[in-house]
């Protein structure tokens with residue numbers, strides 16, 4: 001058991017929340033709002049770090065992975081999305097299976113596949129891509145297709161969600177990514193992504209995956225037109241789903257990249273990012289991991305986020321397109337040594353993982369793994 005730190009609170013509301021955290025009581029909407037609004041940032045970080053250390057000690061996870069976005073053609077046109085295109089658009093692309101495979105390599109332990117909703121990339125074509133990846137890159141695990149894509153596959157193939165997930169699992173799927181959740185708010189959905197699936201269907205897909213033994217992840221897209229209450233409400237709904245079905249691995253708060261969307265021209269501030277990360281760690285007490293996602297946060301904030309509740313940086317990523325077409329300023333892909341340095345800068349120990357958080361190597365000293373040791377998980 002991690003010793004409970006003596007935190008000198010400047011914000012008395014946080015002191016009351018800390019009592020709940022230490023005694024294992026779940027936080028409510030007022031607590032979440034107080035965390036998102038506090039000016040006592042350092043105390044908030046200490047609270048979230050304590051919870052993180054109870055779950056994963058000093059380890060911070062990363063994975064040697066590639067993000068594969070086979071097409072950006074999409075039948076929908078969500079207002080916040082700079083990635084999607086229609087045929088004939090200057091930035092439109094649609095890879096062949098061979099072009100997709102050419103972006104992968106033998107050292108990968110995870111291939112993360114997400115893309116636009118496009119009839120060329122239906123269930124059968126996606127299964128064929130998965131088969132090819134498994135044959136050519138056997139050490140890579142497949143984490144693929146958001147709940148939105150699963151719903152699209154099901155409707156086009158006239159299959160149930162369960163039948164689609166079973167087929168994907170037969171072809172090597174080990175986890176679902178967390179995208180497509182956006183914000184569980186009917187108001188925001190109506191304004192920004194009216195034609196896309198909403199909260200109920202997104203949760204149904206993940207609940208079905210968990211029932212079948214498939215792990216999954218969850219996201220929140222924040223920093224656009226949502227209110228702080230809607231942010232906390234989203235977290236509470238995810239916590240309730242985890243209570244019911246128990247298969248979420250990681251929560252990933254995604255900082256909105258304004259790009260050319262016209263929704264807002266402001267980026268989230270580093271303070272807002274760190275508050276959101278720490279609040280997520282505190283509210284989602286039943287999630288094993290919280291990701292400090294460097295692609296959206298940038299390297300500096302993501303590294304600081306490892307002392308605000310984050311215990312995972314994601315990975316090397318390769319040629320990510322979704323955030324970068326929205327003009328994210330992070331580099332396109334990081335090396336293993338840069339990830340190790342970011343984790344060490346935060347005073348943490350790098351633990352290389354696979355898509356399901358099995359530890360492959362621990363880097364206690366230098367960039368050569370010395371031992372393979374599992375952290376104490378609560």
Ligand code: SF4
Pocket residue numbers: 074075076077078081083084115116117148196
């Ligand atoms: S967010 Fe997804 S579903 Fe919406 S337009 Fe972009 S790619 Fe298509």
